[in-house]
Amino acid sequence: MLDTPVSAASQSIGRVIAVNGSQSTVDLSARAGIGETPTVGRFMGLTTAKSIIIGLITDVSEQPSPAAGAGQTFRKVAHLDLIGELLSRLSGIPRFQRGVTEYPNIGDSAAMLGERELRMVYGGADADHAHIGDLQQNTNIGVHIDIDNLVSRHFAILGATGVGKSSGVAIILQKILDTRPNLRVFLVDPHNEYGRCFGDKANVLNPRNLRLPFWLFNFEETIDAFFGGRPGVEEEVEILSEVIPLAKGAYLQYRNGANGANGLLTKKREPKDAGFTADTPVPYRIEDLINLLDERMGKLENRSRAALYHKLIGRIQTFRNHPRYAFMFENANIGGDTMAEILSALFRLPPDGKPMTIMQLAGFPAEVVDSVVSVLCRMAFDFGLWSDGVAPLLFVCEEAHRYAPADKKVGFGPTKRALSRIAKEGRKYGVFLGLVT
Numbered sequence: 010m011l012d013t014p015v016s017a018a019s020q021s022i023g024r025v026i027a028v029n030g031s032q033s034t035v036d037l038s039a040r041a042g043i044g045e046t047p048t049v050g051r052f053m054g055l056t057t058a059k060s061i062i063i064g065l066i067t068d069v070s071e072q073p074s075p076a077a078g079a080g081q082t083f084r085k086v087a088h089l090d091l092i093g094e095l096l097s098r099l100s101g102i103p104r105f106q107r108g109v110t111e112y113p114n115i116g117d118s119a120a121m122l123g124e125r126e127l128r129m130v131y132g133g134a135d136a137d138h139a140h141i142g143d144l145q146q147n148t149n150i151g152v153h154i155d156i157d158n159l160v161s162r163h164f165a166i167l168g169a170t171g172v173g174k175s176s177g178v179a180i181i182l183q184k185i186l187d188t189r190p191n192l193r194v195f196l197v198d199p200h201n202e203y204g205r206c207f208g209d210k211a212n213v214l215n216p217r218n219l220r221l222p223f224w225l226f227n228f229e230e231t232i233d234a235f236f237g238g239r240p241g242v243e244e245e246v247e248i249l250s251e252v253i254p255l256a257k258g259a260y261l262q263y264r265n266g267a268n269g270a271n272g273l274l275t276k277k278r279e280p281k282d283a284g285f286t287a288d289t290p291v292p293y294r295i296e297d298l299i300n301l302l303d304e305r306m307g308k309l310e311n312r313s314r315a316a317l318y319h320k321l322i323g324r325i326q327t328f329r330n331h332p333r334y335a336f337m338f339e340n341a342n343i344g345g346d347t348m349a350e351i352l353s354a355l356f357r358l359p360p361d362g363k364p365m366t367i368m369q370l371a372g373f374p375a376e377v378v379d380s381v382v383s384v385l386c387r388m389a390f391d392f393g394l395w396s397d398g399v400a401p402l403l404f405v406c407e408e409a410h411r412y413a414p415a416d417k418k419v420g421f422g423p424t425k426r427a428l429s430r431i432a433k434e435g436r437k438y439g440v441f442l443g444l445v446t
């Protein structure tokens with residue numbers, strides 16, 4: 010219910026001459042030349058019967074006037090993006106809301122938006138609203154964001170390169186940490202630029218202290234890692250798809266004590282098919298995988314087939330022994346190392362005073378970055394499922410275009426799928442997405 014309409018914004022300087030979707034054109038001929046100049050980036054208010062519609066000027070130009078009479082005359086027009094409206098309320102204090110419920114009409118009066126209205130748009134500081142800076146167009150006006158609103162749905166921070174996205178993200182995340190101590194924050198930091206931004210509230214992960222066991226990688230991610238970010242050799246991929254499930258089965262067997270005290274897979278006997286696929290999130294040992302391949306190779310009569318196995322074994326051994334990939338293999342199979350423990354460590358449950366994780370990617374081998382990010386995105390969703398939404402998590406992906414480019418032909422498919430799964434279903438499990446691009 011509306012009582013009195015919102016009072017008109019400052020002095021009228023023009024009128025609406027066209028409305029087109031979320032845009033509007035204003036004829037500025039009425040402008041007297043005093044007061045604020047209507048230029049690109051400034052705000053105007055269009056006064057309608059029920060509200061003041063807020064528009065951001067995106068372009069100003071001169072157009073031939075259709076006015077009758079001798080000689081051609083010109084008029085100055087401004088194009089506006091309609092961003093929201095100030096609505097009257099019973100309390101008498103108008104409230105700003107994004108989006109437009111009712112469009113302006115031809116002839117509606119237009120004025121530059123005054124400080125009073127801008128303050129309504131950008132809010133005031135209170136328990137729910139955090140001050141994140143001052144308005145570029147008018148530094149007297151503080152800009153406030155509704156933290157609850159921001160973190161209870163997904164959000165994106167968009168802008169051309171160098172406009173200050175990362176600086177903005179640092180400020181916004183600091184405010185989130187201050188006001189929502191129960192929210193976990195996971196930040197993917199491709200350029201290692203956030204390490205010092207959050208003081209002792211953040212646990213900083215890098216290739217030296219991250220533990221991301223190779224068995225957490227699903228099949229596509231494993232192939233991407235083993236083959237250095239290139240599509241795998243078809244025959245080798247096929248062999249792996251048969252043998253990885255067997256290695257998983259073997260692990261389960263000796264976890265249940267079937268293979269003797271040392272727990273190593275006994276030679277010459279392939280483990281029974283435990284019904285796993287290469288994607289089942291069950292640990293296995295890389296040594297078992299190599300042994301299984303080795304045994305199969307020993308039984309082969311076909312030389313070229315054996316050479317294929319030989320090459321694959323060599324590939325896995327090189328990968329396994331390279332110090333660059335130590336984060337995937339060190340302590341990967343320590344007893345009791347379960348998925349739950351890894352999720353707890355990655356996503357700070359319990360937070361132990363550090364509710365945030367900064368995942369610094371710059372030191373990782375370039376060829377495994379895609380699969381590492383993919384695993385982390387998947388894990389974030391699984392964390393929500395596993396904790397059943399009781400430990401809300403904000404997953405912030407900087408430089409999101411690198412991991413989920415709009416172009417279907419580029420980018421790593423599994424990461425895109427994992428991010429879109431969070432976007433589509435994450436909310437139900439308390440997993441929220443923040444994309445910066």
Ligand SMILES: Nc1ncnc2c1ncn2[C@@H]1O[C@H](COP(=O)(O)OP(=O)(O)OP(=O)(O)O)[C@@H](O)[C@H]1O
Nearest residue numbers: 142168169170171172173174175176177178408446
């Ligand atoms: N509000 C601001 N006022 C003035 N300078 C700023 C502001 N925000 C950021 N800067 C400066 O602008 C530069 C770029 O900032 P930043 O790295 O945050 O941009 P970005 O949008 O993340 O860039 P990139 O696309 O390279 O990631 C930095 O030098 C930063 O100090």
Ligand SMILES: [Mg+2]
Nearest residue numbers: 171174175176
């Ligand atoms: Mg940046």
